[in-house]
Amino acid sequence: MTAVRDEGTAPAVARPAGSALVAVEDLRVSFGDAEVVHGISLSVAAGECVAIVGESGSGKSVTARTLLGLTGPGSSVTASAFTVAGRDALAFGEREWRRLRGRFAGLVLQDALVSLDPLRTVGAEIAEVLATHDVVPRARRAERVLDLLAAVGVPEPALRARQRPHQLSGGLRQRVLIASAIAADPELIIADEPTTALDVTVQAQVLRLLAERKAAGTALLLISHDLAVVSSIADRVLVMKDGRVVEEGRTRDVLGAPAHPYTRALLAAVPSAASRGSRLTAGPPIAVREPDPYARVLAGTGLTRAYGRRVVVDHVSFTLHEGETLGVVGESGSGKSTLARLVLALLAPDAGRVSLHGRPWSDLPESRRRPLRPRIQLVSQDPLGSFDPRHTVGRLVAEPLRLPRGERRARVLDLLARVGLPPGTADRRPRELSGGQRQRVAIARALGPRPDVLVCDEPVSALDVSIQAQVLDLLAGIQAEDGTAMVFISHDLGVVHHVSHRVLVMKDGQVVEEGEVGEVFTRPRHAYTEALVASVPRLL
């Protein structure tokens, strides 16, 4: 890990000692006539980690990009003071910025697949940074690339350097991005949601890597929506909302004793073991209704399904009772979504069966299952993809209803009201709605046929914390009122712990552990569950 810095490259830019690497006062950014950042002040000093936390649209990414002169076309930036590396950045032209990027400050973006050139090997990607800033002589560049890959914990660097981005897993790609960000040994790393697309265990590795850089003296500016991620590594936190900093201070103070109501709401909205059984958003408490242990709704026995030779779901069995939520956790590729498709009978199992109310379900021929299909409904991660792009919300919600034309409209408005959407939504198109509203529409649709089972496949993964909290409260309310049984699939252990009664932990298609949720997560018996639980970043 230290090999990289031992080369002893001189600091990129000489600057007075003790001052901040980046400092900006009253920063304002606008696109056209719309101002998106309204007067922000922040500074990052060497060896310090500053985090900007906020939800989508809070202006956190724009702020981070502006610090590297990457605000984008059509934007204008003003500030009363803006120094980068001790120089006045307001006077910078594109050439000055280019000289700073990579050398003085490295940028790590969220989506490594789009941030890396698909046609180049990852080795070439990193070597380009070395070449651009002439960090090491040409002859030693290849060697340095391998050092960097090893430094960010990529196994078999010699092999990986010759591969292209699509041949690497998400975690490896993210590490390659970090390697290219630190290639020129910058004094500052700006990381925009560096772990958002990653599984928890990989996220833990990436965070450890960033912490090591910080310990080695690199300054870190971390942009994240995830308070827990931030709390594990940041020294100071800025909470942003609608282009303004609503609260800032030491991480411990801000997260431990938040002063601003928005920070408090944000913290309260995070689902976890502690929030179980209570609301995440303000409002009347949801009546707790215990699952009925005698009313078994759904059961799977020995479910197995392979794609080609790869067994994706391997002898999975489960039961689900009325009013119960069965959480399914696992990392990407663990077979969770395939299990959902088997439960929905969108996919036929190679072996094993699913029964509904003790009667056959997966064994039925499609023509006899079709009339029963409304009993099991799906809420997917991508509501927009599950809507016919030509239809209005009203038509989408009406689709599963078996009602005479005249009664449909009233029922649609009922359903929309139930998920907290105004009647006017019926005439709008899903594209015009926000992510949270779209997921509400998807839930309204699924509720239409009054299902006994709701299969929720990562229903809140694409949503901001506060919106996620609203959707989770909505689902909890529905379960309390209707006694709907739910299969809740998620990679987020906090969410699963909050909503589930029992949980299945999946790895490589198999259930490695199952049981009552508190039991499994507090006293895991399987090594994998233990690793999973240990990887979850915690709020202080």
Next chain:
Amino acid sequence: MSAPVLALPRRRPSAAALRTAAPVLLLALLALAVLAPGLLAGADPLAADPLGALSPPGGAHPLGTDHLGRDVLARVVHGARHSISIGVGATLLAVVTGALLGLAAGLSPKWLDEALARSFDVLSTLPELLLALLVVAITGPGTVNVILAIAVAQIPNYARVVRAQTFVVRRSGYVEQARTFGRPPAAITFGHVLPNVLGPVPVLATIGLGTAVIAGSGLSFLGMGPQPPAAEWGAMLSEGRNYLRVAWWEALFPGLAITLTVVCLTVVGRRLQRRFEGRTP
């Protein structure tokens, strides 16, 4: 203290509007030529005047006269009807047949789909014009046969696009969701698959129309299309090229008509395509 870090000049909307308006206007003129050629050119396109043959543009004949003394303007205007009807007819035939075949392939069991897809591939290996020539060689010259020939040559293009689109839509989240609602296959096919597959077809057809017009003129140029003395752009071009040294106008104006038509159709088609793609995911 204001410093625009990166302020790129924004495009003026008027320029963009002009770029769309010009081709649309020209196409409107074309439509007028097809529907009411008399309004644009008073002269009779078939009236020969041997004494006034090959007179240069100007005076009574704004675009000059051809080798038989016929008014070139009148022939270009009236020729639009032949050239465009060949293009439109062939495109309609190709789109309808191609879309049906593509849909059939996309919705069929695997073996039938494979068989259809491979036959589209085989047809696509032959250059369009060659395939069309082959068909005309069998059926003989004439407007209807040319339409048929071009349509056959273009069917695989539409069939392949529609087949691919059918696969995309069939695997989409909304079709899957409709299955979970317990909707019968026929309802899903007619309610979701067909409308979403056929949505982009009109746009494709607009672009394909240009190609069909060129192909039609090409076949006419080779003497396979409408027979003399009918005015058709490709045939006029073919006759005019014999007099290119002495009377450039006889070949130039039909050639210009073909070029402008195809360019306008392509520009409008591409613009529609971009708008359409911007709307659907």
